[in-house]
Amino acid sequence: xxxxxxxxxxxxxxxxxxxxxxxxxxxxxxxxxxxxxxxxxxxxxxxxxxxxxxxxxxxxxxxxxxxxxxxxxxxxxxxxxxxxxxxxxxxxxxxxxxxxxxxxxxxxxxxxxxxxxxxxxxxxxxxxxxxxxxxxxxxxxxxxxxxxxxxxxxxxxxxxxxxxxxxxxxxxxxxxxxxxxxxxxxxxxxxxxxxxxxxxxxxxxxxxxxxxxxxxxxxxxxxxxxxxxxxxxxxxxxxxxxxxxxxxxxxxxxxxxxxxxxxxxxxxxxxxxxxxxxxxxxxxxxxxxxxxx
Numbered sequence: 001x002x003x004x005x006x007x008x009x010x011x012x013x014x015x016x017x018x019x020x021x022x023x024x025x026x027x028x029x030x031x032x033x034x035x036x037x038x039x040x041x042x043x044x045x046x047x048x049x050x051x052x053x054x055x056x057x058x059x060x061x062x063x064x065x066x067x068x069x070x071x072x073x074x075x076x077x078x079x080x081x082x083x084x085x086x087x088x089x090x091x092x093x094x095x096x097x098x099x100x101x102x103x104x105x106x107x108x109x110x111x112x113x114x115x116x117x118x119x120x121x122x123x124x125x126x127x128x129x130x131x132x133x134x135x136x137x138x139x140x141x142x143x144x145x146x147x148x149x150x151x152x153x154x155x156x157x158x159x160x161x162x163x164x165x166x167x168x169x170x171x172x173x174x175x176x177x178x179x180x181x182x183x184x185x186x187x188x189x190x191x192x193x194x195x196x197x198x199x200x201x202x203x204x205x206x207x208x209x210x211x212x213x214x215x216x217x218x219x220x221x222x223x224x225x226x227x228x229x230x231x232x233x234x235x236x237x238x239x240x241x242x243x244x245x246x247x248x249x250x251x252x253x254x255x256x257x258x259x260x261x262x263x264x265x266x267x268x269x270x271x272x273x274x275x276x277x278x279x280x281x282x283x284x285x286x287x288x289x290x291x292x293x
Contacts, residue, residue, distance in 0.1 A: 001237075002236040002237055002238055003236065005064050005065060005235070005236055005237045006232060006235045006236040006237075008064055009060060009061075009064045009065055009235040009236075009237075010235055012056075012060045012064070013057060013060060013235070016053060016056045016057060016060065017053070017122060017123065017126075018122065020049050020050070020052065020053035020056075020126075021122050021125070021126055023045070023046075023049045024046045024049050024050060024053075024126050024129045024130065025125050025126065025129050027042040027043070027045050027046035027049070027129055028042075028046065028125070028128060028129025028130075029129075030042045031043065031046075031129070040166055040167065043131065043163070043166070043167065044167060046129055046130055047107075047108040047130065050108055050126070050130055051103060051104060051108055054099045054100070054103045055103060055104075057096065057099070057100070058099075058100045058103065061096070061100065064237065065234060065235060065236070065237040065239070066237055066240075067234065067237070067239045067240065067241065067242060068240065068241045068242070069097070069100070069101065069241075069242050069244060070241060070242070070243045070244065071101055071244045071245075071246065072244070072245050072246065073245055073246030073247055073248065074101070074105060074246055076216070076248040077102075077105045077106050077218070077246075077248065078106070078215075079104065079105065079106060079107065079168070080107075080168050081106070081107075081168060081215035081216065082107070082164070082168055082169060082170075082171075082210070082213050082214045082215050083106050083107070083169075083170040083171070083214065083215060083216055083217070083218050084170075084171050084173065084203070084206055084207070084210075084214050084216075084217045084218070084251075085098070085102070085106075085109065085170050085171065085172045085173070085217075085218045085220060086172075086173050086174075086175050086203060086217065086218070086219055086220065086276075087172070087174060087175075087219075087220035087221070087222060088174075088175075088176060088180070088194075088195055088220075088221060088222060088280060088284075089174035089175075089176050089178065089179050089180060090179055090180045090222065090224065090228045091179060091224070091228050091229055091230065091231070092179075092230075092231045093224075093229050093230075093231060093233075093234045093239070093242075094174075094222055095111065096234065097222060097242055097244065098172065098220065098222075101220075101244055101246075102170065106170045106218070107167075107168040107169045107170045108130070108169070108170065109170045109172050110130065110131060110132055110133070110160075110164065110169055110170065110171055110172060111127075111132055111172045111174075112132070112133050112135055112157075112160075112171075112172070112173055112174075112202060113127060113132050113133070113134050113135065114134070114135060115134040115135060115136050117134070118134050131160065131163050131164075133156055133157065133159075133160035134156070135156055135157075135202075136156070157202070157205040157206060157209060158205070158209050161206060161209035161210045162209075164210060165210065165213055170218070171206055171210070171214075173202050173203050173206065175198040175199060175200075175202070175203060175273065175277075176195065176196035176197070176198060176199065177196075177199045177202070178196070180194075180195065180196055180228065184196055192277055192278070192280075192281045193281065193285075194281060194284045194285075195277055195280060195281055195284070197277075198270075198273045198274065198276070198277045200259070200266070200269050200270045200273050201259065203269075203273065204255075204259035204266075204269050205259065207251075207255055207256050207259075208256065208257065208258065208259055211251060211253075211255070211256035212256070214251050215251070216248050216249060216250060216251065217248075217249045217250075217251060218246060218247070218248055218249075219246070219247040219248075219249060219276060219280070220244065220245070220246055220247075221244070221245040221247075221280050221283045221284060222242065222243070222244055223242070223243040223244075223283075223284055223287040223288075224239065224242055224243075225240075225241055225242075225243065225287070225291050226239065226240060226241070243287050245283050245287075252272075254268065254272075255269060255272060257269070
């Protein structure tokens with residue numbers, strides 16, 4: 001039965017994506033015309049199409065994959081505010097979960113993606129048309145060979161945030177920088193049993209570029225009681241429950257500053273992020289305790 005669900009579920013995901021790819025991509029092409037009002041209209045139209053796309057994906061999940069989502073903390077959210085959404089990252093399923101939970105509750109989610117993902121068939125062009133920022137991960141060895149690469153991500157973030165200022169948006173940042181695995185956790189020697197170490201750079205750059213405009217920070221904790229699933233697990237209906245805790249926090253002026261040039265601010269910002277991750281770890285432990293009881 002799970003394989004039947006999986007086949008039908010993926011079929012409907014594919015058809016839904018292909019249908020909405022067309023208007024979203026056309027909007028992206030029209031946005032290349034350097035006329036500001038037209039670009040703004042096409043951005044709005046593309047995001048409306050994407051919201052409908054997510055709505056049908058959610059309908060697909062409800063009909064074919066009977067996963068129960070237990071969500072707390074959505075009461076304070078509004079559709080016309082600017083948000084920075086931060087979350088722990090364990091699986092590709094996280095993206096589907098976040099889209100389902102926040103669709104039509106806050107502005108459409110814009111994810112920061114690795115630049116390689118632009119080559120994903122169909123989806124890569126959709127993400128491009130929706131103004132998702134594509135980031136280049138620069139290793140320390142690359143920086144040594146070419147110091148000019150330093151600050152490239154900050155430049156990309158600033159350019160993306162300039163577009164985000166034109167209409168309400170939700171900027172999503174997976175603060176750990178990559179999906180959780182036991183191997184990565186061990187390699188990092190992370191002090192958080194269920195989490196990788198938080199990386200402050202991406203969040204700090206967004207706050208530096210848009211801090212005065214962001215209304216609230218939305219801190220999301222996602223837990224899979226039966227273990228971290230793959231997309232195939234989710235599409236097959238083998239994921240019975242997902243727990244999501246949402247905390248809406250005010251934007252502190254202390255978190256807006258020059259992360260690149262001010263070492264004291266950098267230390268303070270990382271310390272605040274570590275504190276949030278300690279609270280997130282506690283939330284995950286509470287989820288586990290409820291499961292055991």
